[in-house]
Amino acid sequence: MTENMKVAVIGQGTMGAGITEVFAKAGFEVHAVDNSEAALERGRSIVAKSTGRAVSKGKMSEEDQQAVLDRITYFTDTAQAVSDCGLIIEAVFENLELKQSIFKTVDEAAPADAILATNTSSLAITAIAAAVSSPERVVGVHFFNPAPVQTLVEVIRTVFTDDAIVAKLVELLKGLRKSPVVVNDRAGFIVNCLLVPYIGSAIYLYENGFATREEIDKAMVEQAKYPMGPLALADLIGNDVCLAVLEKMYDETKDRVQAPAPILTRLVMANMMGMKTGRGFYTYEGGKPTEDRGPIRRPLQSRGVEIHDRLVGEYLNNCVKMVQSNYASVDNIDTGMAEGCRMPKPFEVLKELTPKRVLEIVEGIYAETGEPGHRPAHLLRQLAEADDQAAAIDELRAATAEAHSSNPRG
The missing domain is CATH 1.10.1040.50 (N-(1-d-carboxylethyl)-l-norvaline Dehydrogenase; domain 2)
Structure with missing residues (x-):
């Protein structure tokens, strides 16, 4: 993974906002994506409250908190948001048709070497991968709630997934001080x-x-x-x-x-x-x-x-x-x-x-x-x-x- 890689996180509910915080705290420039300004404001509030608690407990300075918030840019246009990102993580609610639609957009708009990841906890990742033209770069990356605190991340490969993609993602997660476990695609992981x-x-x-x-x-x-x-x-x-x-x-x-x-x-x-x-x-x-x-x-x-x-x-x-x-x-x-x-x-x-x-x-x-x-x-x-x-x-x-x-x- 390149040092200056940008990360896009699609979906700014509790889980998506938590993943956004994880990468922003690690020094990555993050593009936070959702379908409305209200949804983005919700995600912005989640990150601000979470990092604010860290400040109040003495685990983060106010300057560091502001630096984290400054690394996040908010978008309602998915194609624009992912156009220069090396890692895209989808974290919307569990609806297969919605996820497939998002991945089709991402597949067309993201750089050819970008990793396309889904945070699904219950859907078949193979079904999501099959909807795009480059399924070999689709992988599951299942964070646990709250993402900034929980260390475990399940990395799920499909029958399509390139092993090099999995290896890069595992290396990146370890750099985030997470504990990745790699498994194949099956219900529940x-x-x-x-x-x-x-x-x-x-x-x-x-x-x-x-x-x-x-x-x-x-x-x-x-x-x-x-x-x-x-x-x-x-x-x-x-x-x-x-x-x-x-x-x-x-x-x-x-x-x-x-x-x-x-x-x-x-x-x-x-x-x-x-x-x-x-x-x-x-x-x-x-x-x-x-x-x-x-x-x-x-x-x-x-x-x-x-x-x-x-x-x-x-x-x-x-x-x-x-x-x-x-x-x-x-x-x-x-x-x-x-x-x-x-x-x-x-x-x-x-x-x-x-x-x-x-x-x-x-x-x-x-x-x-x-x-x-x-x-x-x-x-x-x-x-x-x-x-x-x-x-x-x-x-x-x-x-x-x-x-x-x-x-x-x-």
């Missing part, structure tokens, strides 16, 4: 593919009277040591976002375990998206949950004691399946979930619980449901049968790290 089904399973347990929302969230915070419970997390992410990811994963896999629970669909229909609308699984005032009975009544008989085992068992089985499919290495999964979600590293948790115990849990779930998606991973059985299960996990970590470094396309 690493983090959402593991996190959102875990949330979906918790929603299913809640809807079917397994336990109250408070019992579910408390179990995962206190027993699993997760930073927040799955239902509160759904409200934070946005129930609409969780629904969209689950629907995309179900469309791709046809695995009924991935299908969203009906209550999630109903909440979205009712505009109960979570914190951003003031109501979801919880009701919020001033960004904090209030006392209320929730969308459904208390279950007739609580089985809260089983929550931790069931949700963690399903989640770890999915982590092992991801390694088994050769989609990601153990290290990339651990990095993704720890840095992207602030959750314990799953394969360290697997080592602590032991594969044998997790296998017992998953076998119980599979026997109860009969769903193919709950079938224990063959690799989990292998780990459970090892004489030294912890050593077997360490060997798997080393083997997958070597395999993915020598064969970057998985």
